[in-house]
Each structure stands twice: as structure tokens, then as C-alpha cells.
Amino acid sequence: MDGDKNTLLAVLQLLRKYNLKSTEDLFRKEANLTDITADDNQQTESEVNSVLSAYKSEGDPALYEKAYSELKKFVEGSLDIYKHELGTILYPVLVHMYLELVYNNHSVEAKQLMEKFCGNLEEYYQEDLKKLSNVTKREQMAGNELTDTFKSNQFIIRMSRDTLSILKRHLQEKKHSVLLNIIQEHLYFDMYEGVARNKQQIEATSGAIVGEATRQDNKAKVYYGLLKEPDIQCIPPAEEEEDDTAGTEGDKPKKKKAKKDPLFSKKTKSDPNAPPVGRMPLPNLKDADKLEKLKALREASKRVVLGPDSLPSICFYTLLNAVHGVTAAEIAEDSSLLAVGFSDSAIKVWSLVPQKLRLMKTGDQLQDINKEAEDVLVRMMDDRTAETVRSLYGHSGPIYSLSFSPDRNLLLSSSEDATVRLWSLHTWTCVVCYKGHLYPVWSVRFSPHGYYFATASHDKTARLWATDSHQPLRIFAGHYSDVDVVQFHPNSNYVATGSSDMTVRLWDCVTGSQVRLMTGHKGPIYSLAFSAEGRFLASAGADHRILVWDLAHGHLVAALSSHSANVHCLSFSRDGNILVSGSLDCTLKLWDFTKLAEEMTLEDVNVSHNPDVKTCVETYLLRTFATKNSPVLTLHFSRRNLLLGVGMFEAS
Amino acid sequence: MSESESIYGTTLSQESMKVIAESIGVGNLPDEAAKDLAEDVSYRLKEIIQDAAKFMRHGKRQKMSMHDIDHALKIKNIEPTYGFFAKDHVPFRFASGGGRELHFVEEKEIDLNEMVSMSGSQTWPKLPLEITLRAHWLCIDGVQPTIPENPPPVSKDAQKLESVDPTSKLSNKGQSMGVGKPGGGGKSKKLRNVETVHVKQLATHELSVEQQLYYKEITEACVGSDEARRAEALQSLSADPGLHEMLARMCTFIAEGVRVNVVQNNLALLIYLMRMVKALLDNPSLYLEKYLHELIPSIATCIVSRQLCMRPEMDNHWALRDFASRLMAQICKNFNTSTNNVQTRVTRMFSQALTKNNQTHLASLYGAIDGLSELGPEVVKALVIPKIKSISERIEACIEGPGLSSVDKNGAGHIKTLLVKSVAPVLKTMRPPPDIVEEYKLDYGYIGPTLCAAVAKARTQPMALTTNVVSATTLTTNQQQGSSNVGKTMMQTTENISVTGGSPGQQQTGRTIMLGTSRGTGGSTTTGGQKFVILQSRSQTPTTPTTNPNPLQQSQQQHQQQIKFAQGSTGQQKQHISNSAPKLVVVCMATNNHTNTTTISQAKSQNVFSTQQSIERSLSPMEEHSFQ
Known part of the structure; x- marks a missing residue:
């Protein structure tokens, strides 16, 4: 009750702040807050201020350097097994000491402290330290994203019980009030039983802005299994399917057939890890969707099984004459359409198949069509308007992301102008403009089942929408910086986000809560991909590495570093055997994911025990293919496992 | 800190x-x-x-x-x-003055009136091109095809590294793993695991069947009689990215080809081979340094060989020499480093020929001068100009002297033209303005007056020719080098060349081109219209591949070609040469025979050989000098 009241007060204060008089009055009346006087407001205001002044301390600036160097000496002098874990507190302590000094107007000392000690910290912290060191005045602290994050959040450090007790003993001995204050207020120790971690283990998961994930963060159960496929195989068309496979049996080796069958049967069996049916309400399949599914299955039966000995063929689409103008590219699920977004806010859609792009007939003409006809969908379209490429105009800023709906009738685009637009690929016009984000929308994704879509924005939130609603259904708030990329889990129950705060998070669409927090990236994340069976998540970004996560417990499984520039696209082959990554360094690399997953299952994994992170690039890297000065924008496996890539040619 | x-x-x-x-x-x-x-x-x-x-x-x-x-x-x-x-990026300009230093962005003022009045002219900015989509195979079943759309399998830098340090190829097998060769990858890896004995790995140069086929097709097309096919083949050689692996064989083909055809005096084939060299040089994905030991002697042969054709008085072997000289200059420019000293060695070779002026055959002398003049004005200044006097004595003897063969007269005439063309621009910068004929005559002997006229002319047309002075070519050789090391230096570069001598077919071992002594002998026996079998070092094919199986047909074709040559020529006459036989012009070049006009009318009077398409830069003065 008390908490409720406080919230109401905060709202009231906000209304007052923006001078929304009538709303305020209404609000007072409804909430029976008429008796609240200005005094109370005053009080709450000062509370807000007290948060800001968390750094107020009367410490002598000279003490900081001494305290820090003693801490450093202690860490360096401690036993080898504890050394690395103890070392993890050096970075947050330095950051907060610096901020405290700056806050208390000791800029010179702050600068000295930073210059003296920053060099000894890990390489991946340097970027943030550099950003931090730009802040040299108290006034600049307000409104700076990084300092705000540090100020208002505790830095999380995982530590074994032994290490922590050693640290505590040391702190009690030394009694540096400065250090004690910082550790008490700004650091949070997530203690665990067991042996202290070694350097590699620590490095694997450190690097995020607010430290590591606590164990609590990843305890929730995640239904990472795939949904039961609707039984289109059982109803009449299934026979057709049978016929089809029987027909192809002749010219294909027996072994392949045997392999193929479990592939289908697995889908029909219910996965123990799959979410209960109806957990997330999904749109019912229309007849057209069923036909489409059937087509997909038929195509899948002709799929080449990939592996280290049978590598895919790659068809690469190069965009010519687009000097740095391409900002996004996306290929439809059935590989028939390619959408490209440009920095001049235009969108172009190419047809990659002989079938051209047609306009829908006008209303009058449509009335003449026999609605009972089987090919009514074809008849709807006007053949005279067939073209191989069509443009969509409507945004007023660079297009950062595109996504086709599963039935390929709709296209979503997100742009710098803070809007998301839904385009009809029948009429080739904009259908809806979703305005909800306040800042550029970096990423948009259709749910694999259609209807829902998710967005990620500079405003630090990711949102879940339904195509028929102007308002977002869920707002996923929790990231400390831009949410750079969003990706739907194949079962549509979860959404994964990657952010500039260097964390990957998994959100439950049903409850709206965060169910996984995964740290380990050392830079913003620009690409996410779920493995075919839904258990693993691959992420990559500005640290040029590809990390693979096990969603069962949120563990880091592998860290693959081989690229030399930002990685902007990841894709799993349809059979899940190969992971492919494409980067701005004009290469794409094929990784042996089967091997990775196999080695992973051999290890005993549970919630508390983090498996060894695999970093051996030679074992998993199958091939590297270089393009000719064309950064890779998107990668896509066709239903038959042909790899399609899109890049823009940059004249050297 | x-x-x-x-x-x-x-x-x-x-x-x-x-x-x-x-x-x-x-x-x-x-x-x-x-x-x-x-x-x-x-x-x-x-x-x-x-x-x-x-x-x-x-x-x-x-x-x-x-x-x-x-x-x-x-x-x-x-x-x-x-x-x-x-x-793109905006460059900052720097300016200082009055004790102040300033960085600023230069912004040109645009006169709108001017813009509008120029409407329709070329100065209008071009419209941006339509964005287009182009699909290609980046990889087929894990193998990257070597097509122009894909980057070359071995980058030029890697080729360069390899030529410097051959062991690099052996050591980092792991790195090249990704690049994938047909049949490579998994298979060879498995094999290596089985092998328990540690054997030092050899760098293999296997060619796939496709590559062997390609090699055969290309070499046949390049020296065959079908001009369209040749153009295609040369285009492929100069643009395709995947030739790295075949380069060794191509170079051997060229070297062998030159060796055989020089003996046979088959001008046409020599030209074809030089065009191949040109194409390879132009290919942006190839790094030729490893093969220069084969290419340079071949090219040098085509520049300075005493006889390159069967009828020296008729055929235009001069054009071949010019073309080869330009190739040599291009090689020097691209591959000269402080360790290989290509340019020094080449320069030395040519200048030796000049020092022995009186013993060198006229054609060789022409070649030597040509080769030097392509290397840039500095070289001309240091090595050619001091020799002009002695050269002009010799050509005077040839041109004015009685009772000499037309061959000699012709040769001397060409040397004169060449000298005027290459020396005049340099002299213009060396000598102060008043051009006095007497002085020139004193300094340069017989050729003096002509040079004087050319220089005077060059002065009147200011711009075009002065541009070439910019490139200061490093010049390390000393022209006055003692003759003691002639043999040695020559050996380094021309070892492999067996040159036409008194008796054809005789393999000369220690002899070098320059030192050919007998100048009066009629050269090799005529070989008729015979086509030559080019011996190749391909061991897998037992029969020596002939480029064209039917000798009869060949001779016919040969004739046809020669007739073509004659048709292509325009039969210009030289001022000082009594011989009025129509000249055969083979490579598109200046055959400007008016000794007093050096540059202007060249474009007009160039004779075009029927095979001109790709070699051959039209010789506007600008372009020619861009070589230096």
C-alpha cells in the first residue's frame, strides 16, 4: 500500500513537472490524493535528488589513489587461484572512484587516477574507459548514458565463497572508507560455492556494462523446444507427400531416405522442452498457409544434408552502384523475394525467381473475379503490372531493418525516423505506420508464425507488437543501452535481444519478463540467430566474435573469433548442421555446428556449472569465402540448403 | 604516458x-x-x-x-x-602566414550562370547509375570458382610474399585451408593424419583437368591464326583472377616460344608472345616477380636481337622492338626493388650495347636505344645523349655512305627517327633556349641539325611533352663500366636466350645477343612460310602439341597473314631512303618517317596491322610517355 502511494506520488510529480494541470487535477480526484500538499511533493523531489547524489562523499581526493593502488597490490599479491577472481573488482572500483572524484569536482585527480591505472585493465574495458574519461565535470554526468548506468546500478561480480571472504578480510584490515563505501554501494557480489574460477572462465563472461549475470537471472525455465507442427501431413495432402518422397526415392540413395524420415517424425513427436500448446496464442492456419507449409515440406525433402564433407553452394547477390547507400537487406523465407533498405529511406524489393512482382487489380476489376475459383489468388493480380523490382517510399530516414511475413504478403521496415511501417506486397503500399518508439528503431522481426512482430530501438527497449494494434503488446525494458537487434525464437514464445550494453537477453513474450541474461560479449551485438532445434542461440557483433549460448541454462558454449570486422549476419542451415557468419570484412565463414553441439552434449551441464567455453577456431571453422570488396549484409539458407548472400560492392 | x-x-x-x-x-x-x-x-x-x-x-x-x-x-x-x-572525406587544407597556422576546408564557389550556360555539355555531373542486382556463384559445393566476380584465390600480396619467401607456402597450410582447391580440404587432411612418417612437404603445383584444358586453349589461341580468338584469349589472360597457378607454365611457354621463334625469325609469333606478356603484366591479380628470370630475357631478345624477321628490309620488326621496350619499361617500373635491381641490370645491358657502338648490329643498336629511352628521361640524359655523337657518325656512314645495303640504310633511318623522338624532349630541358644549328652539329654530329629542328619545334608546343619529366628514374649504373663484366652481367639476364647466329638451330651457350659480331652475314637460312612447333615442357602429353596440325594449311595461312601485313601498310617513304618498298607495319605504332616532325602527325599516320585491337596503345605523345 505504501509502495502504491509512492508510485502515485511519483506520477503526480511528473505531471506537475510537465505542467499538465488538468490531467493532474483529474488524477488527484480519481486517486483521492486531494489531501496531498505541496510539502509532500517537495519531499519526493529531494528523494530524487538523493539518488543523483549517491556519489557525495567527503573523501579526500588524495586517498583514492592510495586506496586503489593498495587494492591493486593486494590483488596482485594474492594466491594464484583467487587472483583472477579478485581482479574482477578492479575495473568497477576504478570506474566508481573516478566518478566520485569527478562528482566532487576533483577533475584533475580523477584524470590522474584514470591515466595511471586504466592501462592495466583488460583490453575490452578500454573502450568504455575512454568514453568515461570524456566526462570531466559534474554537469556532464547528468544525461550521460554510461555514467547514469553506473550510478543507478550495482556492478555484478560473481565470486566464490573463499575469494569473497579473503576480500572481506582485506577490506576490514585496511579500513579505507572510500573503498568500503564504493564496494558497499555500487558493487554486488553474487556468491557461489565451489572453486574460484580461472582467468579464461572469467574472461568468457565478463565485459558487459554492469558486470556479469547473477545465477538468479538464469534460473527460470525456458521452453526452448519447437512447437508441434500442425498435422497437415495426416490429412489428405499427406498422401501427396508420401507420393512425392516415394517418387524421389528411386534416384536418391537409401541412406538419405532413412535420415530424412526421423526429421519429419521428430517434428510430429512432441518435444519435452516445447512450450505447452496454447501458451502463446498463435493465429490459426489458413488454407493458403497450409498449402505453403506443404510446399515447404516438399522442398525440404529435396534438401541437401550439409556437413564438413558436403559444403553448401553459395549464390551471392551483389548490389552494384550503391555507394555505401545500403543499410539493410532481407530475403524471404522461401527465397523468392529480396528486400533492400537504403540510407535515402527507400526500400526496393526484387523478385529472385522468374515470377514477377504484380499489383493487385482495382476494386472494380476484383468484383468480376470468381471468388470460388481455385486460383483466385493468382487472378487477383494484374499481369500487366509485372516487374522484377519495385520500390516502396514512405520513411523519412535510413532503413535499418526489414522483415517479411511468413506468408510473404507483408513486409515490415524500421527506420531512423522512429517508426515501423507495414507494407502490403499486394498493393505495394504502406498499410500501417507503428509509432511507439521515440528513437531510431534498429531492428524489426516478424514472428515465425506471423501476426506478432518485435522491434528494438535506441530508446533501450524492445517491444512486442501485433500487426492489428497500434500499441505494443509488451515492452521489454532492462537493457542499459541501445537494443541493437531482436530475434524471435522459432516457437514464437520468446524474443532474444542484443544490445550495446554488451548483453544478450531472452524475454518471455507471454509474461513479458526477462528469462535469460547472457554476458560475455565485449562490444555491441548486431546479429542473433537461433539454432534449428531452438536450443542454442548464436550472437555476434562489434567485437568480431561469434558466441554460442545454451538456452537451457544460459551458459556460454563457444566463442569463435576469426572475423576482422563487425559481424552483421548469422544464419543456421535448415538442418542445423552449419552456422554461417558474414561480416564487413568482406568474408563469410562456415562453422561446423554439429561438432559443436555434439561436444557440448558430452559434457555434464547443470545450472551452477558452466562448461568450458570452446574457443578453438581451427576445429570448427570449415571454410572462409571472401567476396570481392563486398561487405556481407545478410545470409539466408534456402529450403534446399542453398546459401544465399547479399552484399554491396564497394569500389576500392 | x-x-x-x-x-x-x-x-x-x-x-x-x-x-x-x-x-x-x-x-x-x-x-x-x-x-x-x-x-x-x-x-x-x-x-x-x-x-x-x-x-x-x-x-x-x-x-x-x-x-x-x-x-x-x-x-x-x-x-x-x-x-x-x-x-567522401573532406580534406583539410593547411595554410600559414602572419604567424598563424590554419586548417580549413576548401569550398569552391560555383558560378551558377556558368553552370547553366554550360547546359548540355560534358561538364554536367553524371546522373548516378541505377542500383542493380547481380548474382554469381561465390562457391559451388564448397569450392570457390575463379571468376572475375570472386577475389583471386591467392591475393597479390600473398603471391608477393611467396616470391620473397617460398617457405611461407609450406608452413601455413592451415591458413590456406579455407580457400579450398578442388579435391583439397577434407580429403587431403585425412591423408595427412594417416601418414606417420614425417616427410618434408613439397609445394605442389597441380593443375586440374580444367586448368590444363584452359592452358591448352589459351596458348593455342594466342599463337594461332584466328585473330578474334586471340583477342579473347588475351582478354582472359589480362582479366581472369585464377591464373596464378598456371603462371609458371605460361612463362615457360613464352620463354620457349621466343627462343625457338627468334631462331626461326618468325616475327608474327614473337609479336603474339609479347602480347601475351603484356596481358599477363596487365592482369591485376598476378604478381610476376617470380617469373621475371624467364620473361626479361625473352623480352630483351625481342628488343635487341640482330634479326627478328626473315626480310629485315621489309618487315617491321621495329614495331616489335618498340613494343617490347615498353614492356621492359613496365616491368622495371613495377618490379624494381633494391634487392633485385631489375632496372639497373636492364639499363646496364642496353648501355653495354651502346658502348660497343661500332660492333653492334644496327638493329640491335636501335633496340638498345629504344629500351633505354623507354626507361625515362633521366636514363636518356645519362646514357643516350653522351653517345649521340658516335651513333650519328655511324648512321651517317650508313645513310650517306655509298654502296651500302638498303637494310643498313633503313636501319640507320629508324635509329635517327627514334633518336630525334626520344632525345628531343630531354634536350629541350637540358639546353638553354637559343637552339643554334652549329652547336648542335658540333655536339651531336650528323644528326645535330635534325635534333635542333625537333627541339625548336618542341619548344613551340609547350605543354604536352614536358609532363614526362616528372618521373625521375633512378639510375644506378655507370655507363662507362669496363668491358670486363660485360659477359657477366649479360649472362644474368640473357642466359637462356639462344640467339640467331650464323647457323640456325645451333644452341649457343655462352653467347649473348649484344655481342653478335658479323654484321654482314645474311642471317639464318630462310624458313619459308613454315609454322613452328613450340616445344613445351609439358610432360604429361607425349606428343608435342603443335599449334596447328596441318603444315600445308599453315604455310598458306602464313602467307595470308603476310599479305595482310602488306595491305595494312600505307607505303610511306622515307626521306633519306631510296628503298621504296612498302613497309610492313605489324604493331600499331608511329611510323612517322618525316624526320623533322616528331610528334604531331603520328596519330594520323600510324599504320595499323590487322591485329591491332588490344596491344597497342595509339601513340599520341602523351600516352607514349606515360610509360616512363
């Missing part, structure tokens, strides 16, 4: 603040204010740039653009700086 200082806390200077303040009308900004302002502005700027970096990354770029800054300003709710657009 200094490094970290440069990273942490760099700020704009107070002076900048004051200048900016002045520019908006605030004079006398106090120091204190300027300091505070500088700090704050620097902070804000850094913050904006950090935000702009986000836009850059989401735009999938590695270079920041103006728009990124605009967008960053926009999310901070600041009015963007509308109207500033730059396609």
Missing part, C-alpha cells in the same frame, strides 16, 4: 574557441571562458561522435558520414547541420 594523454582528455584549443567566437561577433572572449568552453565543447563533440558511430555501424559501414552526425544530433534534439553533404 604520452599515448594515454592523447587518448584521455584531448580538448579543442582555447584559440579555436576564440576564433569561433570572433566569427560570430564575440570579440575578446576571456581566457577562462574560452578554457571552460573548450572543455565543454570537446565533451559534447565526443558524445555526438560516439552516437554517430552507432548510426555508422547500423548503416553497415566502417566510415562515418555526414549523415551519421546529423542523425546523432537529431536524437539529441539538436537541429542537424542541414546542407553539408560530402560524398
Whole structure:
């Protein structure tokens, strides 16, 4: 009750702040807050201020350097097994000491402290330290994203019980009030039983802005299994399917057939890890969707099984004459359409198949069509308007992301102008403009089942929408910086986000809560991909590495570093055997994911025990293919496992 | 420490603040204010740039653009700086004066009237091209096809590294794993695992069946009689990215081909082979240094060989020499390093020939001068000009002297033309303006007056020719070198060449081209219209591949070709040569025989051989000199 009241007060204060008089009055009346006087407001205001002044301390600036160097000496002098874990507190302590000094107007000392000690910290912290060191005045602290994050959040450090007790003993001995204050207020120790971690283990998961994930963060159960496929195989068309496979049996080796069958049967069996049916309400399949599914299955039966000995063929689409103008590219699920977004806010859609792009007939003409006809969908379209490429105009800023709906009738685009637009690929016009984000929308994704879509924005939130609603259904708030990329889990129950705060998070669409927090990236994340069976998540970004996560417990499984520039696209082959990554360094690399997953299952994994992170690039890297000065924008496996890539040619 | 200082806390200077303040009308900004302002502005700027970096990354770029800054300003709710657009980076200009140093962005004022009045002319900016989509196979079943759309399998840098350090190829097998060769990858890896004995790995140069086929097709087309096919083959040689592996064989083919055809005096084939060299040189994905030991002797042979054709008085072997000289110059320019000293050695070879002026055959002399003059004005200045007098004595004897063969006269005439053409521009910069015929005559002997006229002419047309003086060619050889090391230096470069001697077919071992002594002998026996079998070092084919199986047909074709030559010529006459036989012009070049006009009319009077398409730069003076 008390908490409720406080919230109401905060709202009231906000209304007052923006001078929304009538709303305020209404609000007072409804909430029976008429008796609240200005005094109370005053009080709450000062509370807000007290948060800001968390750094107020009367410490002598000279003490900081001494305290820090003693801490450093202690860490360096401690036993080898504890050394690395103890070392993890050096970075947050330095950051907060610096901020405290700056806050208390000791800029010179702050600068000295930073210059003296920053060099000894890990390489991946340097970027943030550099950003931090730009802040040299108290006034600049307000409104700076990084300092705000540090100020208002505790830095999380995982530590074994032994290490922590050693640290505590040391702190009690030394009694540096400065250090004690910082550790008490700004650091949070997530203690665990067991042996202290070694350097590699620590490095694997450190690097995020607010430290590591606590164990609590990843305890929730995640239904990472795939949904039961609707039984289109059982109803009449299934026979057709049978016929089809029987027909192809002749010219294909027996072994392949045997392999193929479990592939289908697995889908029909219910996965123990799959979410209960109806957990997330999904749109019912229309007849057209069923036909489409059937087509997909038929195509899948002709799929080449990939592996280290049978590598895919790659068809690469190069965009010519687009000097740095391409900002996004996306290929439809059935590989028939390619959408490209440009920095001049235009969108172009190419047809990659002989079938051209047609306009829908006008209303009058449509009335003449026999609605009972089987090919009514074809008849709807006007053949005279067939073209191989069509443009969509409507945004007023660079297009950062595109996504086709599963039935390929709709296209979503997100742009710098803070809007998301839904385009009809029948009429080739904009259908809806979703305005909800306040800042550029970096990423948009259709749910694999259609209807829902998710967005990620500079405003630090990711949102879940339904195509028929102007308002977002869920707002996923929790990231400390831009949410750079969003990706739907194949079962549509979860959404994964990657952010500039260097964390990957998994959100439950049903409850709206965060169910996984995964740290380990050392830079913003620009690409996410779920493995075919839904258990693993691959992420990559500005640290040029590809990390693979096990969603069962949120563990880091592998860290693959081989690229030399930002990685902007990841894709799993349809059979899940190969992971492919494409980067701005004009290469794409094929990784042996089967091997990775196999080695992973051999290890005993549970919630508390983090498996060894695999970093051996030679074992998993199958091939590297270089393009000719064309950064890779998107990668896509066709239903038959042909790899399609899109890049823009940059004249050297 | 200094490094970290440069990273942490760099700020704009107070002076900048004051200048900016002045520019908006605030004079006398106090120091204190300027300091505070500088700090704050620097902070804000850094913050904006950090935000702009986000836009850059989401735009999938590695270079920041103006728009990124605009967008960053926009999310901070600041009015963007509308109207500033730059396609690429904006270079800062530097200026100093009055004790002030200034960096500024140059902005040209555009006169709109001028723009409008020029409407329709070429000065209008071109419309941007339509964005198009092009599909190609980046990889087929894990193998990257070597097509122009894909990057070359072995980058030029890697080829360069390999030529410097051959062991690099053996050691980093793992790195090249990704690049994938047909049949490589998994298979060979398995094999290596089984092998328990440690055997030193050999660098293999296997060619796939396709590559062997390609090699056969290309070599046949290059020396065959079908001009269209040849053009295609040369185009392929000069553009295809995947030739690296075949390069060794191509070079051997050329070297062998030159060796055989020089003996046979088969001018046409020599030209074809040189065109192949040219194509290989032009291929942007190939690094030829490893094969220069084969190419340079071959090219040198084509420049200075005493006889390159069957009828020296008729055939235009001069054009071949010119063309080969340009190739040599291109090689020197591309591959000269302090360790291989290609240019020094080549220069030395040519200058030896000049020192022995009186023993060298006229054709060789021409070649030597030609080769030197292509190497640039500095070389001409140091090595050719001091020799002019002795050369001109010799050509005087040939031209004016009675009872000499037309061959000699012809040769002397060509040397004269060449000298005038190449020396005049250099003389123009060397000698002070008043060109007095007597002085020239004194300094340069017989050729003096002609040179004088040419220089005078060059002075009147100011621009075009002076441009070539820019490139200062390094010149390390000493022209006066003792003859003791002639043999040695020659051996280095011309070892492999067996040159036409008194008796054809005789393999000369220690002999070098330059030292050919007997000048009167009629050269080799005529070989008729015979086509030559080019021996190749391909062991897998037992039968020596003949480029064309039917000898009868060949001879016919040969005749036809020769007839073509004659048709192509325009039969110009030389001033000083009594021989009025039509000249055969084989390579498109200047056959300007008017000794007093050096450059202008060349474009008009060039004779075009029927095979001109690709070799051959039209010899406008500008282009020719761009070689140097």
C-alpha cells in the first residue's frame, strides 16, 4: 500500500513537472490524493535528488589513489587461484572512484587516477574507459548514458565463497572508507560455492556494462523446444507427400531416405522442452498457409544434408552502384523475394525467381473475379503490372531493418525516423505506420508464425507488437543501452535481444519478463540467430566474435573469433548442421555446428556449472569465402540448403 | 604516458574557441571562458561522435558520414547541420602566414550562370547509375570458382610474399585451408593424419583437368591464326583472377616460344608472345616477380636481337622492338626493388650495347636505344645523349655512305627517327633556349641539325611533352663500366636466350645477343612460310602439341597473314631512303618517317596491322610517355 502511494506520488510529480494541470487535477480526484500538499511533493523531489547524489562523499581526493593502488597490490599479491577472481573488482572500483572524484569536482585527480591505472585493465574495458574519461565535470554526468548506468546500478561480480571472504578480510584490515563505501554501494557480489574460477572462465563472461549475470537471472525455465507442427501431413495432402518422397526415392540413395524420415517424425513427436500448446496464442492456419507449409515440406525433402564433407553452394547477390547507400537487406523465407533498405529511406524489393512482382487489380476489376475459383489468388493480380523490382517510399530516414511475413504478403521496415511501417506486397503500399518508439528503431522481426512482430530501438527497449494494434503488446525494458537487434525464437514464445550494453537477453513474450541474461560479449551485438532445434542461440557483433549460448541454462558454449570486422549476419542451415557468419570484412565463414553441439552434449551441464567455453577456431571453422570488396549484409539458407548472400560492392 | 594523454582528455584549443567566437561577433572572449568552453565543447563533440558511430555501424559501414552526425544530433534534439553533404572525406587544407597556422576546408564557389550556360555539355555531373542486382556463384559445393566476380584465390600480396619467401607456402597450410582447391580440404587432411612418417612437404603445383584444358586453349589461341580468338584469349589472360597457378607454365611457354621463334625469325609469333606478356603484366591479380628470370630475357631478345624477321628490309620488326621496350619499361617500373635491381641490370645491358657502338648490329643498336629511352628521361640524359655523337657518325656512314645495303640504310633511318623522338624532349630541358644549328652539329654530329629542328619545334608546343619529366628514374649504373663484366652481367639476364647466329638451330651457350659480331652475314637460312612447333615442357602429353596440325594449311595461312601485313601498310617513304618498298607495319605504332616532325602527325599516320585491337596503345605523345 505504501509502495502504491509512492508510485502515485511519483506520477503526480511528473505531471506537475510537465505542467499538465488538468490531467493532474483529474488524477488527484480519481486517486483521492486531494489531501496531498505541496510539502509532500517537495519531499519526493529531494528523494530524487538523493539518488543523483549517491556519489557525495567527503573523501579526500588524495586517498583514492592510495586506496586503489593498495587494492591493486593486494590483488596482485594474492594466491594464484583467487587472483583472477579478485581482479574482477578492479575495473568497477576504478570506474566508481573516478566518478566520485569527478562528482566532487576533483577533475584533475580523477584524470590522474584514470591515466595511471586504466592501462592495466583488460583490453575490452578500454573502450568504455575512454568514453568515461570524456566526462570531466559534474554537469556532464547528468544525461550521460554510461555514467547514469553506473550510478543507478550495482556492478555484478560473481565470486566464490573463499575469494569473497579473503576480500572481506582485506577490506576490514585496511579500513579505507572510500573503498568500503564504493564496494558497499555500487558493487554486488553474487556468491557461489565451489572453486574460484580461472582467468579464461572469467574472461568468457565478463565485459558487459554492469558486470556479469547473477545465477538468479538464469534460473527460470525456458521452453526452448519447437512447437508441434500442425498435422497437415495426416490429412489428405499427406498422401501427396508420401507420393512425392516415394517418387524421389528411386534416384536418391537409401541412406538419405532413412535420415530424412526421423526429421519429419521428430517434428510430429512432441518435444519435452516445447512450450505447452496454447501458451502463446498463435493465429490459426489458413488454407493458403497450409498449402505453403506443404510446399515447404516438399522442398525440404529435396534438401541437401550439409556437413564438413558436403559444403553448401553459395549464390551471392551483389548490389552494384550503391555507394555505401545500403543499410539493410532481407530475403524471404522461401527465397523468392529480396528486400533492400537504403540510407535515402527507400526500400526496393526484387523478385529472385522468374515470377514477377504484380499489383493487385482495382476494386472494380476484383468484383468480376470468381471468388470460388481455385486460383483466385493468382487472378487477383494484374499481369500487366509485372516487374522484377519495385520500390516502396514512405520513411523519412535510413532503413535499418526489414522483415517479411511468413506468408510473404507483408513486409515490415524500421527506420531512423522512429517508426515501423507495414507494407502490403499486394498493393505495394504502406498499410500501417507503428509509432511507439521515440528513437531510431534498429531492428524489426516478424514472428515465425506471423501476426506478432518485435522491434528494438535506441530508446533501450524492445517491444512486442501485433500487426492489428497500434500499441505494443509488451515492452521489454532492462537493457542499459541501445537494443541493437531482436530475434524471435522459432516457437514464437520468446524474443532474444542484443544490445550495446554488451548483453544478450531472452524475454518471455507471454509474461513479458526477462528469462535469460547472457554476458560475455565485449562490444555491441548486431546479429542473433537461433539454432534449428531452438536450443542454442548464436550472437555476434562489434567485437568480431561469434558466441554460442545454451538456452537451457544460459551458459556460454563457444566463442569463435576469426572475423576482422563487425559481424552483421548469422544464419543456421535448415538442418542445423552449419552456422554461417558474414561480416564487413568482406568474408563469410562456415562453422561446423554439429561438432559443436555434439561436444557440448558430452559434457555434464547443470545450472551452477558452466562448461568450458570452446574457443578453438581451427576445429570448427570449415571454410572462409571472401567476396570481392563486398561487405556481407545478410545470409539466408534456402529450403534446399542453398546459401544465399547479399552484399554491396564497394569500389576500392 | 604520452599515448594515454592523447587518448584521455584531448580538448579543442582555447584559440579555436576564440576564433569561433570572433566569427560570430564575440570579440575578446576571456581566457577562462574560452578554457571552460573548450572543455565543454570537446565533451559534447565526443558524445555526438560516439552516437554517430552507432548510426555508422547500423548503416553497415566502417566510415562515418555526414549523415551519421546529423542523425546523432537529431536524437539529441539538436537541429542537424542541414546542407553539408560530402560524398567522401573532406580534406583539410593547411595554410600559414602572419604567424598563424590554419586548417580549413576548401569550398569552391560555383558560378551558377556558368553552370547553366554550360547546359548540355560534358561538364554536367553524371546522373548516378541505377542500383542493380547481380548474382554469381561465390562457391559451388564448397569450392570457390575463379571468376572475375570472386577475389583471386591467392591475393597479390600473398603471391608477393611467396616470391620473397617460398617457405611461407609450406608452413601455413592451415591458413590456406579455407580457400579450398578442388579435391583439397577434407580429403587431403585425412591423408595427412594417416601418414606417420614425417616427410618434408613439397609445394605442389597441380593443375586440374580444367586448368590444363584452359592452358591448352589459351596458348593455342594466342599463337594461332584466328585473330578474334586471340583477342579473347588475351582478354582472359589480362582479366581472369585464377591464373596464378598456371603462371609458371605460361612463362615457360613464352620463354620457349621466343627462343625457338627468334631462331626461326618468325616475327608474327614473337609479336603474339609479347602480347601475351603484356596481358599477363596487365592482369591485376598476378604478381610476376617470380617469373621475371624467364620473361626479361625473352623480352630483351625481342628488343635487341640482330634479326627478328626473315626480310629485315621489309618487315617491321621495329614495331616489335618498340613494343617490347615498353614492356621492359613496365616491368622495371613495377618490379624494381633494391634487392633485385631489375632496372639497373636492364639499363646496364642496353648501355653495354651502346658502348660497343661500332660492333653492334644496327638493329640491335636501335633496340638498345629504344629500351633505354623507354626507361625515362633521366636514363636518356645519362646514357643516350653522351653517345649521340658516335651513333650519328655511324648512321651517317650508313645513310650517306655509298654502296651500302638498303637494310643498313633503313636501319640507320629508324635509329635517327627514334633518336630525334626520344632525345628531343630531354634536350629541350637540358639546353638553354637559343637552339643554334652549329652547336648542335658540333655536339651531336650528323644528326645535330635534325635534333635542333625537333627541339625548336618542341619548344613551340609547350605543354604536352614536358609532363614526362616528372618521373625521375633512378639510375644506378655507370655507363662507362669496363668491358670486363660485360659477359657477366649479360649472362644474368640473357642466359637462356639462344640467339640467331650464323647457323640456325645451333644452341649457343655462352653467347649473348649484344655481342653478335658479323654484321654482314645474311642471317639464318630462310624458313619459308613454315609454322613452328613450340616445344613445351609439358610432360604429361607425349606428343608435342603443335599449334596447328596441318603444315600445308599453315604455310598458306602464313602467307595470308603476310599479305595482310602488306595491305595494312600505307607505303610511306622515307626521306633519306631510296628503298621504296612498302613497309610492313605489324604493331600499331608511329611510323612517322618525316624526320623533322616528331610528334604531331603520328596519330594520323600510324599504320595499323590487322591485329591491332588490344596491344597497342595509339601513340599520341602523351600516352607514349606515360610509360616512363
